[in-house]
Every structure is written in C-alpha cells, then in structure tokens.
Amino acid sequence: MRERRRAARRFGLNGGGAYHGQRKDQEVRLAIASGKGGTGKTSVAVNLAASIDGPVRLLDCDVEEPNCHIFLRPEVDRKEQVQVPVPRVGLERCNACGECGQVCQFHAIVSLKTKPLVFPDLCHGCGGCARFCPTGAIEEIPHEVGVVEIGRRGAVELVQGTLRVGHPTAVPVVRAVKRHARDDATNIVDCPPGTSCPMIAAIRDSDYVILVTEPTPFGLHDLTLAVDTVRQIGLPFGVLLNRAGANDGLVLRYCQHEDVRVLMRIADDRRIAEAYSRGVMAVAAIPGLRDGFRRLYSTIARGLAAGQRSAARGAWNANI
Amino acid sequence: MKIAISSTGPTLDAPVDPRFGRSVSFLVIDMADGSFVAMDNGGQHSPQGAGIQAAEALARIGVAAVITGHCGPKAFEVLTAAGIQLFVGAEGTVAGALERFRSGKWKASNGADVNGHWA
Numbered sequence: 001m002r003e004r005r006r007a008a009r010r011f012g013l014n015g016g017g018a019y020h021g022q023r024k025d026q027e028v029r030l031a032i033a034s035g036k037g038g039t040g041k042t043s044v045a046v047n048l049a050a051s052i053d054g055p056v057r058l059l060d061c062d063v064e065e066p067n068c069h070i071f072l073r074p075e076v077d078r079k080e081q082v083q084v085p086v087p088r089v090g091l092e093r094c095n096a097c098g099e100c101g102q103v104c105q106f107h108a109i110v111s112l113k114t115k116p117l118v119f120p121d122l123c124h125g126c127g128g129c130a131r132f133c134p135t136g137a138i139e140e141i142p143h144e145v146g147v148v149e150i151g152r153r154g155a156v157e158l159v160q161g162t163l164r165v166g167h168p169t170a171v172p173v174v175r176a177v178k179r180h181a182r183d184d185a186t187n188i189v190d191c192p193p194g195t196s197c198p199m200i201a202a203i204r205d206s207d208y209v210i211l212v213t214e215p216t217p218f219g220l221h222d223l224t225l226a227v228d229t230v231r232q233i234g235l236p237f238g239v240l241l242n243r244a245g246a247n248d249g250l251v252l253r254y255c256q257h258e259d260v261r262v263l264m265r266i267a268d269d270r271r272i273a274e275a276y277s278r279g280v281m282a283v284a285a286i287p288g289l290r291d292g293f294r295r296l297y298s299t300i301a302r303g304l305a306a307g308q309r310s311a312a313r314g315a316w317n318a319n320i
Numbered sequence: 321m322k323i324a325i326s327s328t329g330p331t332l333d334a335p336v337d338p339r340f341g342r343s344v345s346f347l348v349i350d351m352a353d354g355s356f357v358a359m360d361n362g363g364q365h366s367p368q369g370a371g372i373q374a375a376e377a378l379a380r381i382g383v384a385a386v387i388t389g390h391c392g393p394k395a396f397e398v399l400t401a402a403g404i405q406l407f408v409g410a411e412g413t414v415a416g417a418l419e420r421f422r423s424g425k426w427k428a429s430n431g432a433d434v435n436g437h438w439a
Contacts, residue, residue, distance in 0.1 A: 107369040112379045
C-alpha cells in the first residue's frame, strides 16, 4: 500500500482517496502559509516543529528564500540535485510537423513548422512533447533547477529546497521537497508567500493549512486572498494571528464574519523579536510558548481525527 | 506583405507600445493597400514566455516584419526562426513608425536589444 502511495505521489497520479483509511494516526501534514510575506510562517513552522512530540519532518518549501535552517541549525547529511526533464530534439528524425509546440502550454518548445526551438527554463517537465512527437524525435534530458538538502537537529528532520538562481519556476523544487514527506512522522510544510503556483504546490495534499497573519491592513488584505485560495482548493484551514496586540480587531472581525477559526494568537513580544534578530527560536526565548504550540497541534490533530481530513487531497495530486 | 507594430491601442494614431512581448496589442498592416487589423496580445500577462507567445502568434498569421520599441532574446530567437525581420527603437505613434519603415532607412536588428523581463 505504502509503495503504491509513494509511487502515486511521485508521479502525481493519485486516483482517488482510497488510501485515506490506511493512514497512520501520526502521519499529519500541516502547511504553514500566508498571503503576505513576513508574517511569521517560518517562525511558526520551526517553533511548532520544535515543540511537538515524536518524529517531525520540517519541509522548507519556500525555495526562493529557504531559511528554516537559520533557526534550526541542522547538520546537513544529504544533498540531491533537482532536475526537470527537458526536451532535446533529434533533428535527423524531426519532420517539423509542429505537434510539440501545440502540446506545450508553457511555450518551452516552439515549432513554426520549422526545426523546434527549446527554452529549457520555461519547461515544466511534463513530457508531453516527447509523448506526442509522431516521429519519436524528442528525448528528455535532465535540466538542473535546484537542490534539496536534508539535515537533522534533535527530533526534527529538515528538508530544504533551494531554487537555482536565474530559474523562473519554483514548482519543481517545491515538489521535490514534498516527495520527502514521511509516512511515519508529522510533516510540517513551510510554504512560500503569495497565492500563485509555488504556494499552491506547497499547500496541496496537506491535511490542514495554518494561515499566519498579522494585525495590520496589509496582513488582513493578503489573508483574504489566502483564505479565498485555500477555500477554492478545498482544504481545511485556520488562522494564526502573529504579533497580536491592540489592533487585533481588524483581523478578528474578518474571521468572525467569514466564519474562519482563529487557532492561536502570539502576542507582539519584544523578547520574541530580540530572539529572532539573533536567529533564535521563540520557544527558546520564552519556554512557556511551547505549550501554546502543543495546544495548537493537538487542536488540529483532534479535528483531523474527527474526520476533517481533506478529501481534496487525492484530487489535487492529480491536478497540478 | 504584412507587418506588425506593437501598439497601445487599436488605431494608427495610438502610441507605439515600447514592449514587444508585453505589448497591449499589435496592429497588423497590409503594406499592399495600407489596411490594418488590431490584434490583442494574448500572452501579455503570462508570467514567463510572453515574447515567445507573441512571436509565435505573429508567425502564424504570416507577418514578414515586426516593429517595436524593444525586444528580448527569446522572442528574437523565435522571430528569427520564423524568418521575421525585427525593427526596434520605434517611438511616437504607430503611423509615425509605419512612415519610418516605409522610408526604407530603418535597419533590421541582428539581435535582442534588451534582456528578458526588462520592463
């Protein structure tokens, strides 16, 4: 069963949700996302990972600026290249029919009834051009787009993706990081900000999404975008209000109006900011916070055990 | 012969759009009789590959020359593969650029004049 899942995940071809009943209780996948950057996704992901019991795998999918490692200081013991298969056209077999260019949605291969042009940086590696080439003129060769590093600190295993500078699409690296999700651990995904492809790729097939926001008009604005996005995908989610204080009403009113659950508030505390400025986790500066993160986790885990696991999970594997 | 000029609007008195891939539209002009049609640039808002798409679209309708402000390397590669001549540095109105082209003194580019995503 597990083999099949792994294979399905790898190839993004999950058929239905047949395996949901087979899941181990401890396998939970939480995505920490936000609309706005700088709300504290990484802080929440790292502090949560450091607070809960049992094996934790922290998946840093913010591959344009991965920085969980700054808090965690892991010892890196493995490194893998992330490659996308890109087309190479064997001109002796190409009959310039133009089929490859018609198939490609990303204009990574262009044929104007001429010898095809290939733009590897735009390629998403779907293999469509090779599949549909009627003369078998296209082979796929690896194109390096980034790197995944795996390390450990205590009970927390960190998997971190880094996008190659100059490569325009983060999604293949996000996916490569997520392939390291473990069946026998709590998986915590630190997502990139925003609501476009990399963020979607990071939150998809999660059991639950924690949206981190701050009590400012900017935080609220981008939270509304993130809420709309997560709703459209159909994942269960809740809000964590970071740097909470006198202006919380703004976000809280929105959440009440939209019937969105506020999972936790972390007070705007100078000690947390000082720790952050030195790259130190909040739970190291204020040990009492650990209980807050543990409560956050058990609240979500209880909800999931009660049957809120996302039915959308399998479907989304197939769609992106 | 048909030529395309990147344009911010659908008429000859519209200002030239200085961007090729992210041009609002193209005026496709038939040099034989001066008639023209405005064509929306479908790839204008693509995150990547806008210039490639624009060049592909213009190649499909069989233009022989493209006139614009600036053009990046990928678009240039596609235009070249399609045998389309490129004229950069256009300013002012579409009509003005057309006049300049008609004068025959405009030299075709032999490369991109900007990097991708320049504007």
